[in-house]
Amino acid sequence: MPDNGKPVNGNDTPSFLDLLNQLKPPGAELDGKHDTRRLAKLRAAWKESWKEGGFLHQRWEEAFQARQGSWHDAATWIKTTLLLGGLSLIVLMLDTAGDVVSAALKGLSAIPATSGSDGSGLWSTVDHPVRVFLTAQAAHLSVAPAALYAFWQLTGLLGLVGGFLGNAGARIAWLFFGIGSLAMIWSAAPAGGQAAATGLAALMWALASIVALRGLTLRPIVHNHPPQYQFNPALHLHATIPAPTPAGDDLGPDNVHPLQR
Structure with a gap:
């Protein structure tokens, strides 16, 4: 049986396409309908590929092992699929966010800056002076008052949401x-x-800063990390011991005489 050139556990691993192209389903010679033979061939290739060592069975094992292993141990096709999916999701989110922000700015710019309130009410007591100030300043600038007011609202919204999420730049903007x-x-x-x-x-x-500055503290944060190395002091003494002198006669070699009769 042809293989894909990648031995697994010493055995050749057939790919699903190889099985689909070359497996002969049982009873195909007796059946004269082309659709029936194709369906039976596809069913046989599907079953064969899910057997131990088959193409789909091996991919399933790799996906199951990736759940328990690290990112570096995952198969290449899993990394590629996750990266492409993540990039597609990021592009989709950025495109959607851009459309939402553009529509919000256009909607806010279409409303005159001083037509929202007349200065009555609790919120209007705060909002109306801002509208009046921006309208007066826009007369000396080449920008519409509604655009300034929309930018002011957008800055506050991004600072509030980003500060809640812990972004340092958003908190500074807030x-x-x-x-x-x-x-x-x-x-x-x-x-x-x-x-x-x-x-x-x-x-x-x-009051809004309670949400925007959530978790912010002025106390210094001390991180106690264990040392990366351990120092074990040890004293090594190297002493040279002289070789022992071979035991000999105390009288010396001159006192040894041959036995005479």
């Missing part, structure tokens, strides 16, 4: 958003109610 909003409210609020409007805006911003 801080600048709050400081800028307080400055605009103080500048455009009625003369007799500047302090009240600014203080109310500061309280709202502080």
Whole structure:
């Protein structure tokens, strides 16, 4: 039986296409219908490929082992499939997010900046001075007041959501958003109610900061990591022991005389 050139456990592993092209289903000679032979051939190749050592059986084993192993131990086709799927999902999410942001900006830009409220109500006490300030400043700039107001809203929304997710850049943007909003409210609020409007805006911003600055602490974080190496002091003494002198006669060799009769 032809194989795909990759031995597994010492045995040739047939591919599904090889089985489909060359397996002869039982009873194919007796059946004269081409569709029936093709279906029987496909069924036989499917069953053969799922046997131990078959093409689909081997792929299933690789997928099952990838669940318990690491990324480096996974098969190449699994890594390729996951990477392509992840890239496709990221592109789809970016395209959808771009459409949503574009539609939101167009919708907000179509609304005049000063037509949303007349300065009455709790939220309007904070929102109306911002609209008035942006409208007055847009007269000296080459941008529409509604575009400035839409950008102000978008900055606050991204800072709030990104800060909740723990993004440092989003939290910095949230801080600048709050400081800028307080400055605009103080500048455009009625003369007799500047302090009240600014203080109310500061309280709202502080309450929203509970969400945007979730988990932020001013205490230093100390990470206690175990040492990467262990130092085991040991004292090695190397002593040279002289070789023992062979035992001899104390009288010396001169005192040895041959036996005489």
